[in-house]
Structure formats: structure tokens, C-alpha cells
Amino acid sequence: MNGEALLDVRDLRVTFTGRGRQVRAVAGVSYSVRAGQTLAIVGESGSGKTVSCRALIGLLPPAAVVTGSARFAGAELIGLSDDQLRGHRGTDIAMVFQDPTRSLNPTMRIGRQITEAVTAHRRMAKAAARERAVELLRLVRMPAPERRFAEYPHQLSGGMRQRVMIAIALACRPRLLIADEATTALDVTTQAQIMELLLELQRELGMALMLISHDLGLAAHYSDEVIVMYAGRIVEQAPARRLFARVRMPYTRALLDAIPSLERPAHAPLPVIGGRPPDPAARHAGCSFAPRCGNAADDCRAAAPPLAEHEPGHRWACWHPVGAKAAAS
């Protein structure tokens, strides 16, 4: 499996230092993504899902210390200088963020923002760059692309702005596209449009796609493989369909149970767990989820369970997984 991996991340760690504190945002994460695959990374705020992805392309503040390994098509990314990373950004790995209004320049016509991305890595005649930009707008199914080319971001709706962001991300034909909460700010009907677009583009262009999201439902629906993160670690990983059919990690179970579902009767209390994720600056022995976990026992507090492949393709980090008895039969 590692042989065909486009991106192979091994023991990635990110620590922020400042004010005499050390905050471990990502505490040893390993996974790989193949070409054409859609991998979702799911977690709550502060779980390290965004930081771990930004670390890959050097989009973290200087106070961040990144260790471990991330090989993209065999080439190591961690430890590269900013100049060296710039060669990878856009052409190998591109990213789409949550808030398109903050990523787009409000004073610049969107056409120019796309042509800028097109010519960033390749010298090109002005007319050719323009043509390519319109082609990109057409690729992301922008209605009336020639007209939109001359418009400013504020003249577009949220969904159309996100289409522009995707067009910019695709300008240099990346092999891996990371969508970081790319549809979170959008309405449910627009979200469906953008997700369908991303999956179509992935098929057309043969890209690998990483979806970073807090939304387990979205992850389940649109990805092949799901990683669940908690307190800087991967706590469960499985093919999407399998994960939701046979959840093992109590944290994943808690996340799934807490989501209001259309199938639930109204007013039925949602199963909830108390507490909050641990302070990432504090060091503690044992499983980081143990203080909130219904299955927790003494061994959970003594030693952290390693993430291991307990069943084919299904990894989890738990001493007392849910459904263990049912699985034995």
C-alpha cells in the first residue's frame, strides 16, 4: 500500500512554543493517501486536523516546530525551506479553505486573481493565461464565466466565491487537493453542489482529495476513507462504509450519537458525554479520551493505547473498543 501512496505521512508532530508553554497540536500522526482516493480527516476544533494538514505545505506560523516525515511522490516535505516548499504548493498540493471572502482579494477582479495563480509557476502569454483562467472557471461550472471574469468577489455569492477558490487551487493542476472545511460556511444545497463538483473534478483530473471537516456525516457520504482525530492523535481509521457500520472507538461513537438525525423522533434527548478535550499544553499518561469515556478502566489511565490495525483496514486506538463482544460472535 505504501508503494503506491501519493502522500505518505509518518509520525508527524507539531508543537507550538511560546510564553514558556509547549502546546502539542499534533502528537504523532501517520497515514497515506493514494491517487484518486478521497480521505476525510474528522475532528472537533482543536483536534489538530487542520494543523496537521497545514504542516505539510508549510502554512504554519514560525513558532511551530514540525517533526516526522511526509513524503509526496517519494520526496520529503518536512524540513524544506519556504522557497523549496513553494515549488510544491499549488503544483503538487493545493488547498481550499473555509472562508473564501478572506482568501480572495476584495480589490481585485476575480479573473486577475486566477491568472495570477496560473502564471505563478509557469511563464505564459497574457492572452493564454486569460484563456486558461476562463477555462478554469468553466471547469468549476461557473455560470457565465466570461462575465464573471471581470467581477469582484463581493459581486459573487458564497458558493460562487468558493468555486473561484477551487479554480485558483486547480490552476497548476495539483495532484492532491486539500479542502479544509471548504463547505462549512455554505448552505446545505450549495454544500451539496460544491461537494459534487469536487468529486467530479477529482475523477476528471485523477487527483487525490483530502477533506478536513468537523462533520462526520459529510465525511461518511463523500469519502472513501475516514480518519477521526482527538487531541492531536488519530483515534480511529477505516473505510467510510465500514467505520459507520462498525464503530470501535468510543469517541467516534459519541460523535455519531450526538449528531441530530432526521431519523430520530423529536425531543428525544441526544446521548451526550460530559467534559471537554484535554488542554494540549498538559502532559498526561494514558488515553487522552479516558476522562470522558464510559468504557474507561484503570489500564486506560495508565497507558495510552497505540493505534493499531485490529481488523483488516480498520485501525483504532482503544483498550476497550465498543462492540467488542458483538464482534467476537
Added chain:
Amino acid sequence: MTEAPLLAVRDLVQEFAVRGRGGIKGGVVHAVSGVSFDVWPGETLGVVGETGSGKSTLARSVLQAPRPKSGSVVFRGTDLTRLRGARLLQARRHLQMVFQDPFGSLDPKWRVRDLVAEPLVAYRVGGAAARRRRADELLELVGLDPSGHGGRRPRELSGGQAQRVAIARALALSPAMIVCDEPVSSLDVLIQAQVLNLFERLRAHLGLSYLFIAHDLALVKQVSDRVAVMYLGKLCEVGPGESVYRRPLHPYTRALLDSVPGRAARPGAAAGGAGSASTVISGEPPSPVSPPSGCRFRTRCPRARQRCAAEEPVLRELAPGHAVACHFPLADAGPDTAGQEAVPAAGTTGRSGRGIGEAPR
């Protein structure tokens, strides 16, 4: 008391002037265009809509902040639109609001206990000691520790805790109804579930009614007795939560339901399985400055015909308590509706009439 609605909104209209270049009047945003509904004591009416549907404007218009352009808002037998000054304040005392961003609605310089007691000060309820006692009581009610959290300032709280403070504050004057505008949208899913359960617990304990506004369908269904679906300033469907979700009558409601990940198709499976009518709705909502003629959804509707452009559909009851504003409602509405041309509702009768959002004339 149980025979009269707690809140009766009729033909509510709210419009805003937009200015073009150089401050010249550019047009009028038709944010809310003739919305009518009732909320009964102890009931939760959920309002679902996308960005720009006018759902937040609806909430604010109910609270007279700012005043609606026309229509009536009768709360506990008094029309709020006809009151001003001290009498409006007095009437609105029992109608409180919880917003999406708790930090935006809590003064960062104040301590939690003072924030919760502030409405009591504003309405001159009790002495300082009594207010303090009441604030501690309220903090406990929403699951916060008065001695621990009471002395903190908003920035020392997590998002979930801050929203609990905002809820405690809304409860200070023992309201009959709380208008909630996206009250849990900024919270992580586990915290969101805790706060939703809190809303439900308070409802049961205090006999509260909610007007619960959100964009998330599943979330609205979770807390609501009845659900209203809003599109471009109008209600397109109102009915008991279960029947709106199981048998949507309006094509827009159906499209919204089909857009929920994991509903149209099973995880990992290709779309178009069992209920293969599921389609991703195309296009963008039209501008509320120039809404389409007739039915406002017709420009995106797969069922639209000529009549939809010519004639505006009004809400009519097709199933008990379940009303829709559509000329060609979804045919599989239920066993009791024969064909597409259902009989318009004759009127609100007894219990079944409770569900209707608009009294047909």
C-alpha cells in the same frame, strides 16, 4: 390560555432599502414578504431556511427590532407592532432571544453573574441581594457552577459555556417564549448536543415555547413540534415535524432534504438508490431585491410550469396541520390526498387546526 396562540404573526412584511453607487436608492430587499404563523404555549416552532431566506429578519421583526414594515405580531394577546416605549418594553419582557454568537452578545468587560442579572436590573426586579441569588439560581439551572463561573468574564469561558450564560440571561425574567436564532451553530457537535438537551430540559421544566431558527434541518427537527420552511422571504411549507420530513409537499423542502449528506444515499453508495428522485438542486437563489413573479422558487424548481410564474401560490392545508404553498405539490404526499389538486383547507378546526401556519380566508 391553551385555546389562544402564545404568538400569532400575520402578514409580516419587512423590507430594506439598498443604496447603489453614490447613495442613490438602488432597490428594496424583500426580506420577509407576508409571513403568518402561530406558536402555541409550550410548543416549539422550528424555522428552516438557507442564507438570505429572511429567517433572521423574521426573528428580529417578531421582536420589533427593527419594527416590521407591516403586519401584526400578537404576543399574549397584545399586538407588539402597535406598542411603543415603556409599554413595548413591558410586553416584550416575556419574549427573549438567544443569538448565534454568544461572545457577540455578552459584554466582555462584565462578569458572568452581572451579565445574567442585567435584565433584572433593567426591569428593576428585586434588590441587589435578590438579583444575585436569582443569577446564581439561573447559572445552576443552565448547568454552570455559580461559585466557579459566576465571577468569570466571557473570554474565560468556552463557546458552550458562553452560550449557557446567554441562555441564563434570556431566562432571567421568566419569559414565556424564547426566539433562538442559530443558537448552536457555532458549537462543536458534542457541545451542541449538550446545549440542545439543555433547551429541551428548560422547555419541559419551565413550560417555555421556542421559535427556533436554524439552517440545519436535522437539528430543527430534533427540537421542534412543527417545522416551517422558508425560502426567499416566504413560508413554503408548515407542518408537524415528522410529516414535513417524511412526506415533504414542497419541491424546495424535498431538495433541502435531499441535500443532507447521507440521506439521499447511504454512505459510500452512489446517489440515486432507493429514492432516486433525489437531485442536487441547481443554480443559486435569486436576489431578494427582485424576487421572481408568482412562486419565488419557480426559477430553481424542477416542477415549475407556466402557472407558477403567473400566480402566487398561497399556503393551503393538504394533510392534517400540514400546509404547503405550491401549485403542484409533490404527489406522494400521503394516502389521503388524491392526485395533485388537493382541496384547499376549509378552516382551522379543533386540534388538527393547530398545525396551520396561516389561517386561510
